[in-house]
Amino acid sequence: MTHIVLALGFLLVCIGFWGLMTRKEVFRLIISFSLLDTGVHVIMVGIGYVRTGTAPIFDEALAVAGAVGKVVDPVPSALVLTAIVIGLAVTALMLSFAIRLHASRGSLAVDDMKELKW
């Protein structure tokens, strides 16, 4: 189970990298980055998974005593939880760069941007 999740996350990361290296339009680069981001999240959640473990939230079904061995690792969950929202904000920042680029040049193709080429 964990291996399937890790493999899927890894596949997403690879698709993201592939897109970043082969695509030539800013918008597609942003999509690739989002895929990469999602893949990393999936991998992190997969790392924290413990077989037959449940969510680390105490209630009637899960007593505090003897919870070790019954719950998944709370640390990766906590990290991914914030990372998803940060990823959303960073994607918004990239998209607004794309909007400004398109407004100033009328194009989103990387080949049209020659200022930093050497």
Next chain:
Amino acid sequence: MMKRLIIILALAAIALGFFPLAMRISGDSGLTALATHYVEAGADELGAANLVTSVVVSYRGLDTLGEVMVLFTATTGVTALLGAGKSKSHKKEKESERDGDGRREGSELLATGAAFLFPILVLFGIYIFLNGHLTPGGGFQGGVVLASAFLLLLFSDCRLELNHALLKGAEAISGAAYVAVGLLGLWLAGGFLDPRFLPAGEFGQLFSAGAIPIIYILIGIKVGSELTGIVDAMRRCS
């Protein structure tokens, strides 16, 4: 051709670097020593039923403050990028918008749906971050639900103008209050962002876990107002 070869080689290198790492991880390895400590002592130390919240708000509180800073920086960047060029032509644009230039009204279905769902979504967002220390949820998720309520409202009515002073005020005050709560922890309890300067309360009740609910409420308001600001900035520029 050369380029394609390089790309394939790079992907293969990534795969080779990652594969041994992935193969060492399995679901049987159990918790790490740190996670074991959090699971065993977290409930007694902090009194929050949701351990993920304990980690986010308290054990890794400084990380979360850093993430809130990243969010703030990204929002500032979006506003600066999309707001700067438009301020001069804003008035003119507003006039042309009134002529209905290109932008279509939301359909009646969307308008009715948004009016119906908006209060429910706001209530749900507030519920999520109020109960972040008891049930799955918290400030970040609740804030996103709040922002989605405003997104729906902005979709349905293209002439709607949000109160920017209120948005900015909510964002600034909640951010400052978050740091202030952290400093209170430094002064009254064990360290920066230590939530134990308030009574722990009864385990599993709404008023429990010290200052964790307060911090999550502040994070919820901050995330909600920031993401609403991003959505609004993107709408105004398009």
